Amino acid sequence: MRLIDTHFHYDFLPPASRERFKAGIARAGVEIIAQTVRPSGFIELEGENLPMVAVGYHPWHIDDNYERELEIFREALPRTRFVGEIGLDFAPRRLDDVSAEAQIHVLTSILDAVRASSLSHILSIHTVRSADMVLDLLELRLDSDKGVVPAKSFVPIFHRFGGTSDELTRLIRAGGYISVNPLMLRTKRGRAYVAQVPVDRLLLETDLPREPGSGDAAEVVAAGVIAALRETVADVASLRRMDEAELKNALANNAKTLGI
DSSP: OOEEEEEEOGGGSOGGGHHHHHHHHHHTTEEEEEOOSSHHHHHHHTTSOOSOBOBOOOGGGOOTTHHHHHHHHHHHGGGOSEEEEEEEEOOHHHHTTSOHHHHHHHHHHHHHHHHHOSSOEEEEEEEESOHHHHHHHHHHHHOGGGTSSOTTSEEEEEETOOSOHHHHHHHHHTTOEEEEOTTGGGSHHHHHHHHHSOGGGEEEOOOOOSSTTOOSOHHHHHHHHHHHHHHHHHHHHHHHTOOHHHHHHHHHHHHHHHTO
């Protein structure tokens, strides 16, 4: 059964290693959604023959050129159903680099473009000390009663979620998902959330590689992705007291529901 890494930083791999990486994961039945950290990075990956590439603008990578990157985002959006990595990071050291105001402006611009799109998009969202603000922005745009857009015009996935229980409840009520990786399962809070969230709102991720320009060999990165996904399945099944095959089937159904 296929395993899908919904949050992999393919753009962090050195170009010369990418074909070997793809071959390595394909042999294990693993697929990826390739996240990007700038819209211009999506353009660079369009010739890579990847079935699932997301156009994103990571809050860590916002700079003085953000209006041009937002133009690129709007131009690229009709060519993919996947958006990520986007979001907000309100950790103090990140706010020293990019103000909350700039981050909110960029994310709001992205969500407005998604809202106006004719496609239904799947969003992979970074929320560090900011889940409440992100949810505020999402809920406004998902509220069909206010005449903004039809419900489910996009689906939010909070990757490696670390917010509060109330924020998780809001996300689920908004039709959202969480994507889980081994690091999330190392925390008491993360394990509790994975055990409690409805199984039909769970997805897998690795968030690998950790840094751009990874010096690891392609085969090492591929093996790391495969191992992380299998480890996550085993740990989540144990936490939820499910058979691994049953969990894999549920995860496959979740991906099918999203059209992945």
